[in-house]
Amino acid sequence: MTSVRISPSSLREGRWYEYVVRFALxxxxxxxxxxxxxxxxxxxxxxxxxxxxxxxxxxxxxxxxEIRRKRKAGLAGERRGQEAAALDAVGAALGALxxxxxxxxxxxxxxxxxxxxxxxxxxxxxxxxxxxWYVRRxxxxxxxxxxxxxxxxxxxxxxxH
Amino acid sequence: xxxxxxxxxVGGVVVSAFAMLGDVLRPKSFAGLFGAAPxxxxxxxxxxxxxxxxxxxxxxxxxxxxxxxxxxxxxxxxCQLLVRARLRALPATLLSLVVWLVVxxxxxxxxxxxx
Numbered sequence: 001m002t003s004v005r006i007s008p009s010s011l012r013e014g015r016w017y018e019y020v021v022r023f024a025l026x027x028x029x030x031x032x033x034x035x036x037x038x039x040x041x042x043x044x045x046x047x048x049x050x051x052x053x054x055x056x057x058x059x060x061x062x063x064x065x066e067i068r069r070k071r072k073a074g075l076a077g078e079r080r081g082q083e084a085a086a087l088d089a090v091g092a093a094l095g096a097l098x099x100x101x102x103x104x105x106x107x108x109x110x111x112x113x114x115x116x117x118x119x120x121x122x123x124x125x126x127x128x129x130x131x132x133w134y135v136r137r138x139x140x141x142x143x144x145x146x147x148x149x150x151x152x153x154x155x156x157x158x159x160x161h
Numbered sequence: 162x163x164x165x166x167x168x169x170x171v172g173g174v175v176v177s178a179f180a181m182l183g184d185v186l187r188p189k190s191f192a193g194l195f196g197a198a199p200x201x202x203x204x205x206x207x208x209x210x211x212x213x214x215x216x217x218x219x220x221x222x223x224x225x226x227x228x229x230x231x232x233x234x235x236x237x238x239x240c241q242l243l244v245r246a247r248l249r250a251l252p253a254t255l256l257s258l259v260v261w262l263v264v265x266x267x268x269x270x271x272x273x274x275x276x
Contacts (some may be wrong), residue, residue: 007187014184018179026176027169031203034168041215042178042209046224047265049202052234054176054252058183058196059239063250078249084189085250086243093236097176100229102199105223106206110215118207121222122199129194137190 013065022057029053050099055092059085094136098129168208176200197232224269233264 029051035047049059070077104123183195202225209218238260242253 004191005187005251008185010184011181019250022180023173023177027173029176029201030168030172030204031165032269033201034165034208035222036202037209037221042220043224043269046221047228048268049199049205049225050228050265051220051252052232052235052258052261053175053201054166054180055196056251056258058180059250059254062189062255065189068165075236077216080242082247086240088187088196088238089236089243091190092196093233094237095194095197096229096233098194098230099199100199101203103222105226107219107226110210110219114215122203125199129197133191133194155184
């Protein structure tokens with residue numbers, strides 16, 4: 001089972017304008033959430049705190065980087081790019097559960113302590129996201145092992161005819 | 162005007178920080194967790210508390226629960242479009258925004274939130 005690791009070399013794959021695009025998208029999404037809140041109220045504006053604008057940019061960048069890497073090796077890379085972006089989407093789905101935990105903890109604690117709400121909600125996001133990722137990883141690994149054992153066991157059985 | 166400049170700068174910095182953290186982490190599915198990091202939420206809620214107080218931020222975070230559930234469904238739809246329909250990442254993520262919006266607003270209505 002692959003463990004979590006840090007790969008600083010990945011930062012070198014990015015082009016300067018990609019960081020500018022992400023900064024602009026992040027700033028734009030925050031301004032947009034503020035504008036929606038001021039025009040339609042806190043409730044509707046709150047929805048946009050979970051707007052997947054940043055995910056659109058990161059998935060597209062991941063696909064582009066994978067295609068670029070494969071093309072350097074003389075391969076087309078489109079399919080690998082889509083698969084890499086799909087893996088990122090799986091992670092985002094699990095991270096969204098963490099985001100739900102963030103919102104619940106924040107809503108419950110913000111009136112008691114502002115700093116406590118930010119710290120508690122951020123820790124809840126991290127804990128739930130990592131736990132969800134770990135459970136999915138373990139389940140897939142166990143299923144794969146069971147499948148392999150079944151195939152090996154099945155081929156070892158004598159045929160009836 | 163200056164409020165929106167501050168929003169833009171704070172949002173840009175927080176989102177970029179989480180995105181760079183996601184860039185350096187492996188495997189990709191783990192890095193993907195940072196695609197749903199509370200980056201916009203941290204910046205917006207901090208400004209909301211400063212401007213309107215904790216009650217306002219509490220209402221925003223309650224509505225954010227609907228947005229987060231919609232984000233989980235959105236991510237699954239994007240994954241299916243990439244793997245099964247073989248769409249490229251940009252059209253898949255942009256088309257699925259409709260799903261996010263419909264689910265988020267639908268959940269908010271179900272929960273009795275103002276729409």
